[in-house]
Amino acid sequence: MTDSKISANKVQVYYGDNQAIKDVDIEIQPRSVTAFIGPSGCGKSTFLRTINRMNDTIDICRVEGSIKIDGEDIYDPKVDPVQLRAKVGMVFQKPNPFPKSIYDNIAYGPRIHGLAKNKSELDDIVSSSLQKAGLWEEVKNRLDEPGTGMSGGQQQRLCIARAIAVSPEVILMDEPCSALDPIATAKVEELIDELRENYTIVIVTHSMQQAARVSQRTAFFHLGILVEEGPTQDIFTNPKDKRTQDYITGRFG
Numbered sequence: 176m177t178d179s180k181i182s183a184n185k186v187q188v189y190y191g192d193n194q195a196i197k198d199v200d201i202e203i204q205p206r207s208v209t210a211f212i213g214p215s216g217c218g219k220s221t222f223l224r225t226i227n228r229m230n231d232t233i234d235i236c237r238v239e240g241s242i243k244i245d246g247e248d249i250y251d252p253k254v255d256p257v258q259l260r261a262k263v264g265m266v267f268q269k270p271n272p273f274p275k276s277i278y279d280n281i282a283y284g285p286r287i288h289g290l291a292k293n294k295s296e297l298d299d300i301v302s303s304s305l306q307k308a309g310l311w312e313e314v315k316n317r318l319d320e321p322g323t324g325m326s327g328g329q330q331q332r333l334c335i336a337r338a339i340a341v342s343p344e345v346i347l348m349d350e351p352c353s354a355l356d357p358i359a360t361a362k363v364e365e366l367i368d369e370l371r372e373n374y375t376i377v378i379v380t381h382s383m384q385q386a387a388r389v390s391q392r393t394a395f396f397h398l399g400i401l402v403e404e405g406p407t408q409d410i411f412t413n414p415k416d417k418r419t420q421d422y423i424t425g426r427f428g
């Protein structure tokens with residue numbers, strides 16, 4: 176196994192008095208897809224959001240323990256959460272393009288982070304991000320049109336392109352296909368498979384079939400606890416814990 180990209184150690188997350196994540200330790204491998212699965216409310220999204228400090232935006236939420244990316248503690252007071260979220264991008268359940276043109280959706284992050292010296296560099300970032308998200312051919316002649324006018328699946332790939340535009344190393348995806356039809360889902364899954372060559376991807380999914388299709392490793396959460404984590408094939412064919420077995424065979428959740 177290579178060195179981990181993300182190391183979480185004894186992570187606890189509280190919403191007020193309610194503890195949503197208990198003592199989670201996990202090592203996430205670079206350039207691969209890790210799926211988080213588990214019944215509703217088990218804390219998958221909460222734990223995902225600790226990896227780019229999105230929980231900071233929820234007043235009552237408190238995170239304890241340590242999360243390191245490339246050995247650096249992302250909760251260190253020196254870390255700027257805005258920079259962190261460029262390095263650790265996020266794609267949400269519902270596609271959420273900005274009410275701007277397709278071009279400006281992609282150019283927004285690079286402009287804020289000063290990634291382009293001039294218009295031609297910005298054009299290059301926009302086209303290469305759309306190419307990496309497999310969307311270029313579909314939109315190259317309509318970059319001035321609103322992102323919100325695209326189909327749901329295209330909007331989600333636009334959101335992936337937007338995350339890619341600021342050169343992230345990690346991409347977090349919180350049920351990215353749950354609002355998409357099967358054809359759009361298949362396209363996003365194909366894209367995830369291509370992206371793993373260059374990015375570390377963590378995906379929360381309710382679909383065990385999706386976890387089996389796209390991920391190399393799977394982590395099963397239950398009641399805020401990480402019950403087990405391992406190669407996806409092992410988790411689905413030979414789980415060690417009875418709770419995992421019960422979940423994957425549809426006995427609960």
Ligand SMILES: Nc1ncnc2c1ncn2[C@@H]1O[C@H](COP(=O)(O)OP(=O)(O)OP(=O)(O)O)[C@@H](O)[C@H]1O
Pocket residue numbers: 190195213214215216217218219220221222233
């Ligand atoms: N913003 C919030 N404020 C208070 N409690 C929250 C908040 N978000 C999540 N929780 C609580 O934390 C626990 C874990 O929720 P979380 O959404 O992380 O689970 P999940 O496994 O992602 O669920 P689902 O699959 O339904 O999205 C639940 O008890 C939930 O009610």
